[in-house]
Amino acid sequence: MTLALADELAIRTHCPYCAFQCGMVVGDGGDSVEGDPHFPVNNGQLCIKGWTSTTLLRHPDRLTEPLIRVNGELVPTDWDTALDAAAEAIRNTKATHGADAVGFFGSGALTNEKAYLLGKFARVAVGTANIDYNGRYCMASAAAAANRAFGIDRGLPFPVEDIAKADVVLLIGSNIAETMPPLLQWFEKQKQAGGRLAVIDPRKTPTARAADLFLPITPGSDLALANGLLYLAIEENLIQRKFIAERTWGFDAVRRSVLAYHPAHVERLTCIGEASLRKLVRWLGTSNSAMILSGRGPEQQSKGVDTATAFINLALALGLPGKPASGWGTLTGQGNGQGGREHGQKADQLPGYRLIDNPTHREHIAKIWDIEASTLPRKGKSAFELLDAMGTEGGIRTLFVMGSNVAVASPDAIRIEKRLASLDHLVVCDAFLNETTAHADVVLPVYQWAEEDGTLTNLEGRVIRRRRVARPPRGVRGDIDVLRELADRLGCVDKFAFQSPREVFDELRRATAGGVADYSGITYDRIEREDGVFWPCPGEEHPGTPRLFAERFLHADGKARFMAVEHRPAGEEPDSQYPFYFTTGRYKEHYNSGAQTRRVGALLKAKPLPIVQIHPAAARRHRVASGNAVTLESRRGRSEFHAEVTPEIRPDTLFAPFHWGGRDSANRLVGAALDPISRMPEFKISAVQIVGVSS
Numbered sequence: 001m002t003l004a005l006a007d008e009l010a011i012r013t014h015c016p017y018c019a020f021q022c023g024m025v026v027g028d029g030g031d032s033v034e035g036d037p038h039f040p041v042n043n044g045q046l047c048i049k050g051w052t053s054t055t056l057l058r059h060p061d062r063l064t065e066p067l068i069r070v071n072g073e074l075v076p077t078d079w080d081t082a083l084d085a086a087a088e089a090i091r092n093t094k095a096t097h098g099a100d101a102v103g104f105f106g107s108g109a110l111t112n113e114k115a116y117l118l119g120k121f122a123r124v125a126v127g128t129a130n131i132d133y134n135g136r137y138c139m140a141s142a143a144a145a146a147n148r149a150f151g152i153d154r155g156l157p158f159p160v161e162d163i164a165k166a167d168v169v170l171l172i173g174s175n176i177a178e179t180m181p182p183l184l185q186w187f188e189k190q191k192q193a194g195g196r197l198a199v200i201d202p203r204k205t206p207t208a209r210a211a212d213l214f215l216p217i218t219p220g221s222d223l224a225l226a227n228g229l230l231y232l233a234i235e236e237n238l239i240q241r242k243f244i245a246e247r248t249w250g251f252d253a254v255r256r257s258v259l260a261y262h263p264a265h266v267e268r269l270t271c272i273g274e275a276s277l278r279k280l281v282r283w284l285g286t287s288n289s290a291m292i293l294s295g296r297g298p299e300q301q302s303k304g305v306d307t308a309t310a311f312i313n314l315a316l317a318l319g320l321p322g323k324p325a326s327g328w329g330t331l332t333g334q335g336n337g338q339g340g341r342e343h344g345q346k347a348d349q350l351p352g353y354r355l356i357d358n359p360t361h362r363e364h365i366a367k368i369w370d371i372e373a374s375t376l377p378r379k380g381k382s383a384f385e386l387l388d389a390m391g392t393e394g395g396i397r398t399l400f401v402m403g404s405n406v407a408v409a410s411p412d413a414i415r416i417e418k419r420l421a422s423l424d425h426l427v428v429c430d431a432f433l434n435e436t437t438a439h440a441d442v443v444l445p446v447y448q449w450a451e452e453d454g455t456l457t458n459l460e461g462r463v464i465r466r467r468r469v470a471r472p473p474r475g476v477r478g479d480i481d482v483l484r485e486l487a488d489r490l491g492c493v494d495k496f497a498f499q500s501p502r503e504v505f506d507e508l509r510r511a512t513a514g515g516v517a518d519y520s521g522i523t524y525d526r527i528e529r530e531d532g533v534f535w536p537c538p539g540e541e542h543p544g545t546p547r548l549f550a551e552r553f554l555h556a557d558g559k560a561r562f563m564a565v566e567h568r569p570a571g572e573e574p575d576s577q578y579p580f581y582f583t584t585g586r587y588k589e590h591y592n593s594g595a596q597t598r599r600v601g602a603l604l605k606a607k608p609l610p611i612v613q614i615h616p617a618a619a620r621r622h623r624v625a626s627g628n629a630v631t632l633e634s635r636r637g638r639s640e641f642h643a644e645v646t647p648e649i650r651p652d653t654l655f656a657p658f659h660w661g662g663r664d665s666a667n668r669l670v671g672a673a674l675d676p677i678s679r680m681p682e683f684k685i686s687a688v689q690i691v692g693v694s695s
């Protein structure tokens, strides 16, 4: 379709999917879509998901009436009946089991306004501590590591344009060629300018194929590799002693702790030899500028926080953070994964990245919300723990889900499906039926991305506006309207009387003022004029903060923290019964649980099924040929995939995507070992065996 930029009906907005948040121009209510050539992040490029995203706006599966379960079946009903039923479920559960028995599950896909309002609704209208979101499955480990090292969690501390200026980029466990193809333009520019790219991954992904140095690591050993690189940086005198002395604390303990990570030991753990380690650390330590960028590979582990910390230690020792075109960063996954974790839908947080257990933070938010701080709940259960408590004695009896397909997206998916089925009440706000609504008692049909205004915060920390470009179908309402209507039924509509996202954003700005994630100087009009504003932005005259750390880190004393961390095994390592590592990831054609992209004809045609990658040596042993149906088993269940025999994966590792549910579900195999700090499930490492092969 041709660009309708000149068309007065064409509106600048942003893609519904990943955290790159490509700018796009949508015309004629969704009939034409083009990459926005003026948005400086994607410069007009889109991936196939962006190009096809408006397909969902007039999809025949679209929900246009509320549904309620009668005699085991979901049947259409009117809005009042559905909202009354949802409010009654909340009231009854609260009266019988207490407020904490009502759980809320949000999403990294929600706009900042909705994430903020959902957090406020859970704490003020219901009074429950138990609200968390699927971003816990995505960014929690990197966020925790950044907070303890730098005193702030902003995925990238610099704009993506800086990637093009870096002499060296190290990418760990991130396959951007498939997950965010338009981001590649900045890596291509970096390469054209003579820069080098190193990639660490158990698979030779399309991203790894473009690398100047590829390190095919043993799954779960990234931390040991980072400590090994720091060992060599010290040995080769590459560390920046002045920077360490003036801008950091804690290096001596880290220096002592990495003494054990000599190259032979590291090679045993990682399968990466000394020559590659030395080459990489010399690149990082002798170049004028170097970046260490992390993806979900090192983070979605039961030691994800410590693994991210080990790479931050390396970056700090080399003096990279705050230096031009240098530093450590993490590539956020979900569309609003960044903003979603800043505004209070996470169990331990209040808006502005305030902490729910901090008395000063509680006072500030209580004042904005016009309540007593003593009535604010404390920290609740993390995402998986909240879901695992469903239907249990003293656990969650009613769950309210907004924009998340937890039945597919959660680890140990069979267990979570059983838990969903054991709830007293499940209320889901969504635009389509999915594997989670299959268990719902009430389904509320809500607007999609292009049918309402709102702000999101991209992977750079740039707050952007996603504009309404299409009229919603008759019968559908916005999440903000749903929360207002429910608040009315729960007797507190005065605190939720918002009529538009802009009104919510104005309260959010006041709530975040003075917080780490300060949005108080950001307005809809500024975002419009400036193509987004980077937080922190503490005043309307403040220019925003595209680059962090040049002068100081965000701890009170301005210094960053080293933290000694040690390698430890995964929650589940391969053994004689389950001999393969199983690791998961994404296809470029699909997004997260696939609830949207599995409905787009062009995407489904390109990738109709999940395929498991198997190395030829493993395939020979198990008599697997490409195209065979393969059944994998872990200690939690079985799933079926079609096989692709490829040398581009390690012989001890199998890979499959997680976009499908039911018998095609990768997450049925995945275990529920959690990181002790971030409570991130270990999506990247499970132990499996091949139990069936058929042609």
Ligand code: SF4
Residues within 6 Å of the ligand: 015, 016, 017, 018, 019, 020, 021, 022, 042, 045, 046, 047, 048, 049, 050, 051, 179, 180, 181, 182, 183
């Ligand atoms: Fe851009 Fe991500 Fe959307 Fe693809 S999915 S068009 S990379 S925002």
